[in-house]
Structure formats: C-alpha cells, structure tokens
Amino acid sequence: MIDISHLTKVYGTKTAVQDITFSVGRGEILGFLGPNAAGKTTTMRILTCFMPATSGRASIAGFDVFGQSMEVRRRIGYLPENPPLYSEMTVEKYLAFVGGIKGMDPRLLKTRVPEVMERTSIRTEAGRIIKHLSKGYRQRVGIAQALIHNPEVLILDEPTVGLDPKQIIEVRELIRGLGGDHTIILSTHILPEVSMTCSRVIIINEGRIVASDTTENLTRRLRGSDNLYVEVEGPEESVETRIRALGGVTAVSRRKTEKRRGNGYLIETEIGVDVRRDLAALVVGQGWGLLEMRPVGMSLEEVFLHLTTREEEVPA
Amino acid sequence: MRNTWIIFRRELRSYFSSPLAYAVMAGFLLIAGFFFYAILTSFLNTALRSEMQAQYYRMAPPPINVNLMALRPFFHNLAVVLIFTVPLITMRLYAEEFRNGTIELLMTSPVRNWETVLGKALAAFVLYASLIAGTLVYAAILFLSGKPEPGQIITSYIGLLLLGGAFVAVGIFLSTLTENQIVAGFLTIILLLLFWVVGWADEFAGPGVGSVLAYVSLLSHFDEFAKGVIDLKDVVLYLSFIGFFLFLTHLSLESKRWRTR
Ligand SMILES: Nc1ncnc2c1ncn2[C@@H]1O[C@H](COP(=O)(O)OP(=O)(O)OP(=O)(O)O)[C@@H](O)[C@H]1O
Ligand SMILES: [Mg+2]
Numbered sequence: 144m145i146d147i148s149h150l151t152k153v154y155g156t157k158t159a160v161q162d163i164t165f166s167v168g169r170g171e172i173l174g175f176l177g178p179n180a181a182g183k184t185t186t187m188r189i190l191t192c193f194m195p196a197t198s199g200r201a202s203i204a205g206f207d208v209f210g211q212s213m214e215v216r217r218r219i220g221y222l223p224e225n226p227p228l229y230s231e232m233t234v235e236k237y238l239a240f241v242g243g244i245k246g247m248d249p250r251l252l253k254t255r256v257p258e259v260m261e262r263t264s265i266r267t268e269a270g271r272i273i274k275h276l277s278k279g280y281r282q283r284v285g286i287a288q289a290l291i292h293n294p295e296v297l298i299l300d301e302p303t304v305g306l307d308p309k310q311i312i313e314v315r316e317l318i319r320g321l322g323g324d325h326t327i328i329l330s331t332h333i334l335p336e337v338s339m340t341c342s343r344v345i346i347i348n349e350g351r352i353v354a355s356d357t358t359e360n361l362t363r364r365l366r367g368s369d370n371l372y373v374e375v376e377g378p379e380e381s382v383e384t385r386i387r388a389l390g391g392v393t394a395v396s397r398r399k400t401e402k403r404r405g406n407g408y409l410i411e412t413e414i415g416v417d418v419r420r421d422l423a424a425l426v427v428g429q430g431w432g433l434l435e436m437r438p439v440g441m442s443l444e445e446v447f448l449h450l451t452t453r454e455e456e457v458p459a
Numbered sequence: 460m461r462n463t464w465i466i467f468r469r470e471l472r473s474y475f476s477s478p479l480a481y482a483v484m485a486g487f488l489l490i491a492g493f494f495f496y497a498i499l500t501s502f503l504n505t506a507l508r509s510e511m512q513a514q515y516y517r518m519a520p521p522p523i524n525v526n527l528m529a530l531r532p533f534f535h536n537l538a539v540v541l542i543f544t545v546p547l548i549t550m551r552l553y554a555e556e557f558r559n560g561t562i563e564l565l566m567t568s569p570v571r572n573w574e575t576v577l578g579k580a581l582a583a584f585v586l587y588a589s590l591i592a593g594t595l596v597y598a599a600i601l602f603l604s605g606k607p608e609p610g611q612i613i614t615s616y617i618g619l620l621l622l623g624g625a626f627v628a629v630g631i632f633l634s635t636l637t638e639n640q641i642v643a644g645f646l647t648i649i650l651l652l653l654f655w656v657v658g659w660a661d662e663f664a665g666p667g668v669g670s671v672l673a674y675v676s677l678l679s680h681f682d683e684f685a686k687g688v689i690d691l692k693d694v695v696l697y698l699s700f701i702g703f704f705l706f707l708t709h710l711s712l713e714s715k716r717w718r719t720r
Binding site: 188191192193194195213216217219221223224225226227228229230231232236240241243244245246288 | 461462465466469472473476477559560561562563564565566567568569570571715716
C-alpha cells in the first residue's frame with residue numbers, strides 16, 4: 144500500500160532523512176519510532192505530498208507522491224505534528240470544511256461529521272470554538288479531521304501527544320480498531336505505544352533506519368538476548384576491549400554510574416551463553432575491581448536507546 | 460470550482476468572526492467620512508464665495524460642478540487611504556496558514572493551489588467591496604442635498620472595484636512570502652505606494668520611460684474613472700494586473716512544493 148525506496152531529504156546542508164526504504168502492506172499498522180530530530184516528520188511530509196524528496200521515490204496505492212499527488216491526496220488522512228486547526232471555527236464547522244476540501248458529498252457530511260466526533264469522543268464539543276478547547280481535545284479534533292473522509296491510508300504524526308493517560312488509551316484503541324480497514328503509519332517516540340498499537344516497527348535514528356521488524360519479533364529479540372550489567376574499576380578503554388574479546392559477548396556499551404569509582408558497562412551476549420564466570424576471572428586476573436554484576440533483561444526502551452545511540456559509540 | 464467556493468466561504472466567515480474586519484471597516488469609514496466632510500465644506504465655501512462675488516458684480520453665478528470639484532478629490536483621497544487599508548485585509552491570507560500550520564492541511568488535501576488562491580482572493584475582495592459599499596452613504600448624502608451627476612459616481616465605483624481588486628492581488632501574493640502577517644502587510648503597503656508614485660515619474664523621467672511608468676501607476680488609471688471616463692485600456696490594465704499577481708501567488712505556492720531542498 145505504501146512503498147518508499149531510497150528516500151533522501153536534504154534541508155540546505157542538513158540531511159534529515161537518508162536512503163530510507165520500507166513498505167507497508169494493506170491493513171497494517173506501522174510504528175515509526177525514533178528520538179527527536181530522527182526524521183519522522185520529514186518522512187511523513189514527503190509521503191503526504193507536502194514537500195518533495197531530494198531523491199528517491201515514494202508511492203501510495205501505486206500512485207507516486209510527486210507525479211500523481213492528487214490521487215495520493217484523495218486517499219490519505221493526515222494528522223500533522225501540530226494539528227492544522229482554524230481556531231475561530233467551531234468543531235463541527237471545521238470538520239465539515241475539511242470533509243468538503245477532501246471532496247466529500249455535502250449530504251454525506253451531515254451524517255459523517257457526528258459519526259467521526261463520536262469515534263473521537265468530541266461529540267460534546269461539537270458547537271464549541273476550537274480556540275477554547277483544551278490541548279487534548281484539539282489533538283482529538285486533529286485526529287477526527289484525518290478520519291473524516293474515511294481514507295484508505297492514515298498518516299499520524301505523534302497522535303497521542305498532549306493527551307492524558309485515559310485519552311491515550313482511548314486513542315490507541317481507536318487506532319487499533321482502524322487497522323485492517325485502513326493502512327496506518329504512526330510516529331512516536333514512546334515505545335509502549337508501538338508495542339500496544341502496531342503490528343510492525345521501524346526504528347529510525349538520524350535519518351536512517353536502524354531496525355525494522357514485527358513488534359513481537361523485536362520484543363522477543365530484545366527479551367531473548369541476555370544482558371549483563373557490570374561495574375568495574377579499571378582503565379575504561381582496556382576494560383571495554385577485553386570484555387568485548389570474551390567468548391559469547393556480542394556487544395559492550397558504557398553506562399553512566401552514579402558512584403564515583405568504577406565504570407558501568409552493559410554487556411550483550413549470545414542467547415544461552417553465561418559469561419559471568421569468565422568475566423569475573425578476567426577482572427580479578429587483571430587486578431581490576433569488580434564492584435557490581437547483575438543480569439538485566441533489556442526493556443524495549445533500552446533496545447531503543449541501544450539501537451539509536453550505537454552510532455555515537457563507534458568512533459569512541 | 461467547488462473547492463474555491465468552500466475555501467471562499469470559510470475565509471469570509473473567518474473575516475467576519477474576527478475583530479480585525481470590523482476595526483478596519485470602522486476606521487476606513489471614519490477616515491472616508493472625514494475626507495467627505497472636509498472636501499464638501501471647502502467646496503461649499505468656494506461655492507458660497509463665488510455666489511457672493513456674482514451678486515456683488517451683479518452677474519449670473521458661474522457654474523460650479525460638485526462632481527469635478529468635490530467628488531473627484533474625494534475619490535482620489537479614498538484611493539490613497541485604500542493603499543493602507545487593503546493590506547490589513549490581505550496580510551493574513553496565507554501568512555496565517557503558514558504560522559498555524561493549516562497550510563499542511565490545504566497542501567495535503569486534493570485541492571489545487573489556484574483554487575485556494577481564487578477562493579481567498581474572492582473573500583478578501585468581497586470584504587473590500589463591503590467596505591466600499593459603506594461609502595455609498597456619503598454619495599447618498601450628495602443626492603439628498605444636490606444634483607450630482609450619477610454617471611461619474613458609477614464610474615468611480617467601478618474604478619474603485621478594479622483598483623481594489625489589483626490591491627488585493629498584490630496583497631495575497633506578498634502574503635505567501637512570509638509567515639509573519641505584519642511583514643506581509645508592510646511589504647504590501649510599500650509595493651502599493653511604489654505603484655502609486657511611479658506615476659509621478661512621468662514628469663521628470665524621459666518621455667519613453669515616463670509613459671511606461673505612468674502606465675503601470677495604478678492610481679493614475681483610477682483618476683480616469685474618477686473623472687467619469689471608462690477607457691477599455693484602463694480596464695484591461697487592471698484586469699491583467701490582477702491576473703498577473705494571482706498567477707504569481709499560485710507560482711509562489713507551487714514553488715514551495717517543488718523546491719527539493
Ligand atoms: N523545514 C526545515 N528546515 C531545515 N531543517 C529542518 C526542517 N524541518 C526539519 N529539519 C531538520 O531535519 C531533522 C529531522 O527533523 P524531523 O522534524 O523530521 O524530526 P522528527 O523525527 O519528526 O523529530 P521530533 O520527534 O522532534 O518531531 C532535524 O534535524 C530538523 O532540524
Ligand atoms: Mg516530528
């Protein structure tokens with residue numbers, strides 16, 4: 144349904160998105176996960192025909208976003224990062240306006256507007272002026288606006304931002320309910336959101352895709368690998384390289400410690416391999432101090448951090 | 460066309476739900492009223508004096524013409540005031556969409572840029588026309604107290620509509636260049652002033668250049684209408700001017716979509 148290949152976007156001298164390739168099948172909900180400035184909004188803006196890519200291609204339902212933008216625009220509902228609201232309008236009039244410019248039949252709108260307000264729980268605000276709504280309600284009007292013409296594809300840029308916990312749950316349920324009939328891409332930098340709503344995840348960092356998998360696989364991959372946290376007193380560089388050289392260790396990264404002495408290391412190992420004995424022997428043999436050692440199951444958060452911070456660790 | 464209509468309706472409603480439209484209207488009618496009063500009293504003084512002189516010399520009073528002596532300067536002043544009024548109407552048209560991010564909705568909806576340009580320009584023009592319609596009160600006063608020639612008043616209003624259309628077209632174009640309304644409005648005032656003063660160059664530039672400059676001076680063409688003359692070449696100038704600037708607006712929006720970096 145959505146195909147992106149080798150997409151690159153350069154702003155002046157700043158490369159926001161670099162050589163991104165992925166596709167989303169019909170009815171899938173794809174989570175687009177990344178820290179601030181990763182390039183999520185940029186990718187979405189290209190997909191929605193708001194701005195052109197510097198190079199690469201993107202298409203929705205087989206229509207090129209650049210060459211056949213009218214066809215694409217008819218098929219998408221888009222919630223931008225900042226909900227595009229006309230603050231002086233009432234909720235009802237605003238939704239009817241959006242339905243109008245999306246090409247909806249005015250007669251159809253009469254029933255569709257209340258329906259969408261119902262789905263996004265803003266029925267009670269129908270006659271209120273948007274300017275007077277709370278942030279959370281404005282966000283919901285933004286979501287309602289994206290749904291109004293029942294588009295095949297929904298592109299939601301951080302849909303749950305600004306909502307309270309109860310609303311967040313409601314919106315996630317709404318999005319989950321929309322999957323199947325609609326193809327959805329949603330961006331977020333909140334991990335649980337992805338595991339709760341999406342069938343597939345793409346993690347993007349500094350404009351590049353760093354991981355792409357089903358939510359289950361990604362979670363399993365993370366839970367599955369055994370991780371060890373140690374605090375060692377000794378020369379940082381050589382501790383790290385020596386640990387890395389141990390059999391069964393796949394990755395080592397430094398972690399901050401609150402304590403004055405010693406440095407923290409997160410050690411990733413092959414599944415089922417216990418390196419604790421070797422590790423202890425190594426530290427003692429070198430005359431370093433072993434201050435702490437405990438196994439950690441990597442949470443999705445840590446995986447995310449791990450995947451997205453790896454870049455900076457390489458040159459060190 | 461349907462999209463243009465939808466945009467037009469929203470834009471017009473938005474005008475009348477903001478205090479700016481009312482403030483602009485009130486201010487404009489106040490200033491127009493002041494000019495009307497000042498010009499009419501000075502005209503009446505002149506008329507009275509020539510009447511008295513005529514009686515003193517026992518001659519028939521010279522014919523004095525309210526159309527030429529009062530209405531023409533009145534409309535000319537009105538046109539100058541409009542240079543400062545129309546930008547207040549047009550400055551928000553696109554600048555506000557950029558600032559609020561609603562441009563993202565417009566540009567990702569199946570609506571062509573020229574459709575929104577037309578809708579917005581029409582809405583601004585309708586607001587402008589209602590502003591102008593307010594001054595009909597003053598014309599009515601003339602009819603109550605004297606016998607002005609209706610033809611010249613009608614041509615003046617046609618001229619005002621064309622002039623306003625040209626001002627709106629300039630304003631909407633400049634409003635696409637920045638997300639700051641104040642900057643857009645200011646630039647519009649500057650450009651409209653330029654289009655006014657180039658007419659003066661007629662007097663000191665060489666005959667060739669001078670006549671070209673005079674031709675693009677928006678206000679010198681308006682003066683023909685204020686004199687009661689409708690010349691096809693003036694109408695064509697205004698219409699092509701409007702078309703040109705609306706097209707520039709469209710291009711300016713398209714360029715945002717096509718710029719690849
Ligand atoms: N219009 C622009 N002009 C110049 N640089 C831009 C522009 N928009 C985005 N950028 C830059 O591109 C990079 C990616 O930005 P983008 O908004 O796509 O990130 P994001 O993943 O959506 O981040 P966030 O989670 O903060 O919303 C950033 O470094 C940003 O500074
Ligand atoms: Mg973003």
